[in-house]
Amino acid sequence: MNEYFASCPRGMEELLLEEIKPFVQESSIGKGGVLFKADWRSTLVLLITTRLASRVFLKLHEFKFKNEKDIPKHVESYDWQDFIDIRDTLKIQTILDRDGKKIYKNSVYMSQLVKDGICDKIKSIRGTRPSVELENPTHSFNFRVEGEYQCFKGIVSVDLCGEALSNRGYRPPGHKAPLRENLAAALLMASDWNPKEDVLIDGMCGSGTILAEAALMLGEISPAYLRCGKRISFSFENHPWFKKEATLKKWWDELKTKAYAEGKRKIGEFPEYRIYGFDNHKTAMHVSRETLKILGLKREHVPLDLEDVTTLVPPVEKGVFICNPPYGERLGDVDELSDLYYRIGENLKNNFKGFRGYVFTGNPELRKKIALQTSARVPFWNGKIECRLLRYELH
Numbered sequence: 001m002n003e004y005f006a007s008c009p010r011g012m013e014e015l016l017l018e019e020i021k022p023f024v025q026e027s028s029i030g031k032g033g034v035l036f037k038a039d040w041r042s043t044l045v046l047l048i049t050t051r052l053a054s055r056v057f058l059k060l061h062e063f064k065f066k067n068e069k070d071i072p073k074h075v076e077s078y079d080w081q082d083f084i085d086i087r088d089t090l091k092i093q094t095i096l097d098r099d100g101k102k103i104y105k106n107s108v109y110m111s112q113l114v115k116d117g118i119c120d121k122i123k124s125i126r127g128t129r130p131s132v133e134l135e136n137p138t139h140s141f142n143f144r145v146e147g148e149y150q151c152f153k154g155i156v157s158v159d160l161c162g163e164a165l166s167n168r169g170y171r172p173p174g175h176k177a178p179l180r181e182n183l184a185a186a187l188l189m190a191s192d193w194n195p196k197e198d199v200l201i202d203g204m205c206g207s208g209t210i211l212a213e214a215a216l217m218l219g220e221i222s223p224a225y226l227r228c229g230k231r232i233s234f235s236f237e238n239h240p241w242f243k244k245e246a247t248l249k250k251w252w253d254e255l256k257t258k259a260y261a262e263g264k265r266k267i268g269e270f271p272e273y274r275i276y277g278f279d280n281h282k283t284a285m286h287v288s289r290e291t292l293k294i295l296g297l298k299r300e301h302v303p304l305d306l307e308d309v310t311t312l313v314p315p316v317e318k319g320v321f322i323c324n325p326p327y328g329e330r331l332g333d334v335d336e337l338s339d340l341y342y343r344i345g346e347n348l349k350n351n352f353k354g355f356r357g358y359v360f361t362g363n364p365e366l367r368k369k370i371a372l373q374t375s376a377r378v379p380f381w382n383g384k385i386e387c388r389l390l391r392y393e394l395h
Ligand SMILES: C[S@@+](CC[C@H](N)C(=O)[O-])C[C@H]1O[C@@H](n2cnc3c(N)ncnc32)[C@H](O)[C@@H]1O
Pocket: 175, 177, 178, 179, 180, 203, 204, 205, 206, 207, 208, 209, 210, 278, 279, 280, 281, 284, 307, 308, 309, 310, 324, 325, 326, 327, 331, 340
């Protein structure tokens, strides 16, 4: 059984742990993700099932060191020649934890030390060094440095994904502030939206990320369904060991074909009028429509309308309302937004009685403008911005 690390945006670790548990043998929360042990097949199923992980890394080598100069020697003690072909290319990224950052300032230099260790080992066995490629390498390694008592622990892992798992393949260009797909999925999971029972309304849908993730959840469709169909590769498929595992490769190809076929079938049977999207910007409407079209959904599956969220009247009597208003970091201006937040709250009070309401925002001052009592405030991170998913009971 191998050891893996599934990364996710900060704040989502506990949700990711719950999502991963059924697939794996052992799992625990680590910094920025979840550590787990599993066999290969379970891990590959996880790759096309997880809605929350950004990437999954396979742990290859771990060692302790006191001085960075010893890194190449420790790295060389692993049999890299069994994992990397001489024609393969590689990239190494070093991630330092808080203790590591206190001592080591140059992560690029540390990556070079790891690369030297790997390449020297391969040259000593095969006579040639593999080359470095930053854009599209065969192997993208992570070197994680963690402070330990009087020394450091170095962990070398390899990314199995290539393209991040959050890239579902439905995102058209054209919207300035889309949520990351796995963050949108996490917001829905942290809410009490029950896809089987509740209608969902996104009142400020932007590019339609929440709508798309909700549709995938409602239809119980693999988040990687388009990726499997479009044949966007996963980087482990190009790793030499996998190419040699004919049985596993055949099983994986069948798994992807099935995920795509099932996704298409479920889109064909998709229920109508269970998810609604609104925005007051024409371009946002257009991008949302395009997003849903790429997923294979028709207008009646997820109706969209150009409406102002501050006067919006819901098309149904009860359900879950969610919105992700601009919060002044990227779009809009804080003074103008104060009024918008106040009026969102007033409209929820007046027109959304019987709904559970959720507002996702990264601005603590703006959220106070909503004159409603929160029944929950769930912390999340959107990149470097600390955010909250606020819940309101709308009686
Ligand atoms: C931060 S973006 C939402 C991004 C979206 N969650 C996504 O992933 O693409 C905020 C959206 O609110 C919309 N918006 C701003 N003011 C609005 C209003 N008064 N009524 C409805 N939509 C509004 C903007 O057009 C923008 O698309």
